[in-house]
Amino acid sequence: xxxxxxxLKLEQQLCFAVYSAAHAFNRAYKPLLDALGLTYPQYIVxxxxxxxxxxxxxxxxxxxxxxxxTLSPLLKRLEKLGMINRTRDENDERQVVIxxxxxxxxxxxxxxxxxxxxxxxLVGCGVDDLDEMRNRVxxxxxxxxxAASHD
Amino acid sequence: xxxxxxxLKLEQQLCFAVYSAAHAFNRAYKPLLDALGLTYPQYIVxxxxxxxxxxxxxxxxxxxxxxxxTLSPLLKRLEKLGMINRTRDENDERQVVIxxxxxxxxxxxxxxxxxxxxxxxLVGCGVDDLDEMRNRVxxxxxxxxxAASHD
DNA sequence: CAAAATCCTATTGCGCACAATATAATTATG
DNA sequence: CATAATTATATTGTGCGCAATAGGATTTTG
Numbered sequence: 001x002x003x004x005x006x007x008l009k010l011e012q013q014l015c016f017a018v019y020s021a022a023h024a025f026n027r028a029y030k031p032l033l034d035a036l037g038l039t040y041p042q043y044i045v046x047x048x049x050x051x052x053x054x055x056x057x058x059x060x061x062x063x064x065x066x067x068x069x070t071l072s073p074l075l076k077r078l079e080k081l082g083m084i085n086r087t088r089d090e091n092d093e094r095q096v097v098i099x100x101x102x103x104x105x106x107x108x109x110x111x112x113x114x115x116x117x118x119x120x121x122l123v124g125c126g127v128d129d130l131d132e133m134r135n136r137v138x139x140x141x142x143x144x145x146x147a148a149s150h151d
Numbered sequence: 152x153x154x155x156x157x158x159l160k161l162e163q164q165l166c167f168a169v170y171s172a173a174h175a176f177n178r179a180y181k182p183l184l185d186a187l188g189l190t191y192p193q194y195i196v197x198x199x200x201x202x203x204x205x206x207x208x209x210x211x212x213x214x215x216x217x218x219x220x221t222l223s224p225l226l227k228r229l230e231k232l233g234m235i236n237r238t239r240d241e242n243d244e245r246q247v248v249i250x251x252x253x254x255x256x257x258x259x260x261x262x263x264x265x266x267x268x269x270x271x272x273l274v275g276c277g278v279d280d281l282d283e284m285r286n287r288v289x290x291x292x293x294x295x296x297x298a299a300s301h302d
Numbered sequence: 303c304a305a306a307a308t309c310c311t312a313t314t315g316c317g318c319a320c321a322a323t324a325t326a327a328t329t330a331t332g
Numbered sequence: 333c334a335t336a337a338t339t340a341t342a343t344t345g346t347g348c349g350c351a352a353t354a355g356g357a358t359t360t361t362g
Contacts, residue, residue: 007267008259010198010214014274014281015176017288019191020216022173023349024295025166030350040170041318047161058340063161065171068341070319077317094327094340108159116158122295123165130165133291136284137168144175144273174319181320192348208311219311221349228347245310245357 018137028122032115036107041070042078043111046100049084050108054099056089083107169288179273183266187258192221193229194262197251200235201259205250207240234258 010016029040038046048063049055057071064071075098078084083104089095123130161167180191189197199214200206208222215222226249229235234255240246274281 008198008201008262010195010202012285013198014285014288015180015191015270016195017285017292018169018173018176019195021288021292021295022169023216024292025169026349028295029166039317040166044161044167044170047159047164050159051161056340065174066318067320069321069343072342074318092328092340096341111159119166123291133287134163134165134168136287137165137172140274140284141168141172141175144172144179177319190347209309217348218350220313220351223312225348243310243358247311 014140018140029115029119032118035114036110037081038083038107041066041074042083043115045071045074045078046083046104046107046111049098049100049104050111053105054097056095056097058095060098078104165291169291180266180270183269186265187261188232189234189258192217192225193234194266196222196225196229197234197255197258197262200249200251200255201262204256205248207246207248209246211249229255 006012026040029043033040033043036043044064045060048060057068057075061067061071075084075086075096079086082101085099085101087097087099089097157163177191180194184191184194187194195215196211199211208219208226212218212222226235226237226247230237233252236250236252238248238250240248
């Protein structure tokens, strides 16, 4: 076999492993999130707001690495669900401020009680392993981001 | 702070790290794949076929964890690009056999020359680290998959 | 061998992602 | 202060991903 001949093999690729793990996570979360009536992307937007209420679309987008093309329709769906309110900023009417409704705040407790424990069990490893792994994946993402930025 | 009170924090979540890394990979691959005229999902389908030509939709789907709802339109686009042929199996007309065109076979060399080296550089770590990390991510996916299967 | 069950692919509908573009508000500049 | 440049969000179009459903083709069963 020629050198580098298996570089293009699927099982050899970290990218495919990550791609595939992301889908597996989604499938694992889905039945849990169905109880809240949320999708995973909607759920992480809620997490951002649970950490600090009232943020602009841009702030949310920066934290999640998502642009308005993704967030605008997603936020409208969250509004229709009664989870958030969307209001123009008084001082700068270009900005739309997203804030939690009472229902949106209440959903946090459901997430804490039902989702967080279940996922810990699903991942099936200790907290330390989980921690180390998360750090590695974040490092990976950072390397990819910086590589993408200087081209 | 109450115990478990930061369980719902974004930076703490392995799932978000993986979700985010998957997007970063996609962004990193995009300019490289643009040269081939392929998207990343189309590219991994091509990789499956480069490993072994002529496979059914079901076989491809099993390897990539994708169903016909995703693959059917994707394969039609690959056909329109001139990369593959789609033909009904003579013995079992339920099955559609996907095989590479000459152009599809030729694209493998472009991938070997241009894409594989660039990605190795992007990830920015040694081959051993990459290997270990891939194994961990695959373990993670397997844990998530098996958890999802018995509910 | 006919009816039922199963299998494989395709279609439809919805929700991301993201590029490209548009629009409106704000700030900078001459 | 009017015009240009910039900023923030929204819209449009394309391509996944996946659930639900539908359509034939094959296999199983009675």
